[in-house]
Amino acid sequence: MPELLHARVEACYRQAEDFFKRRFPRPEVSFRLRGLKAGVAHLQENKLRFNLQLYRENREDFLRQTVAHEVAHLVAHQLFGPRIQPHGEEWQLIMRGVYELPPHRCHNYEVQRRQVTRFIYRCACPDGEFPFSAQRHRLVAQGRRYYCRRCKATLVFSGEQRLE
Incomplete structure (x- = not known):
């Protein structure tokens, strides 16, 4: 199952490389994310973390939107440096221009809250x-x-x- 996710990360990088005519280092990909977040990009470590439960429950949108969203963070960081806003114009440019996706800041997946x-x-x-x-x-x-x-x-x- 994570093979599809890895393949989508790679496809997003290839799209960015074709668009910007340059190579990007591939990130470490982890599936150790729980809770409300679907994905997180760790800019300094060049690492992506994904929520496997939300991926299983929302596979199609997750592959299309969430993976591109997180890869766009790393690409924006590598292109424009650390001083840009997380969901600022540089990131939005990548979402719209490279991936042709709406630059949504947050997902709207159903999240099961555990009882406490x-x-x-x-x-x-x-x-x-x-x-x-x-x-x-x-x-x-x-x-x-x-x-x-x-x-x-x-x-x-x-x-x-x-x-x-």
Whole structure:
């Protein structure tokens, strides 16, 4: 499956080379990206990271749009240097002129949010309920204190948890 993605990266580079009449160094390609982002270009390292889950769920658009989007970042960086805006006119030129694609900044793929546990903390206020993340709950267990901005009381774990 990632073979198609690698082939699309190569095709995007060849298009850019034909357009600009120069060679570009090929990036390292990784599939270790999770969460909301479909792809990330690491300009200094000449590296692309892609979200394999979003690729599987949106294969056609991902290959066409997302891969070109990320390659365009690296090409723009190599052509115009580090001082350009990430989605500025240079990047847009490459998206429109080289790839003939709309320069969309963000994808609109459905992203499955995983359920997370919230730990409920309370203060003296009548409606003082504060859902803490697992990380913040751990910090409290290690001695960190959090305070209500209204009543200034220390927030205390209620013993309740809920899935969100």
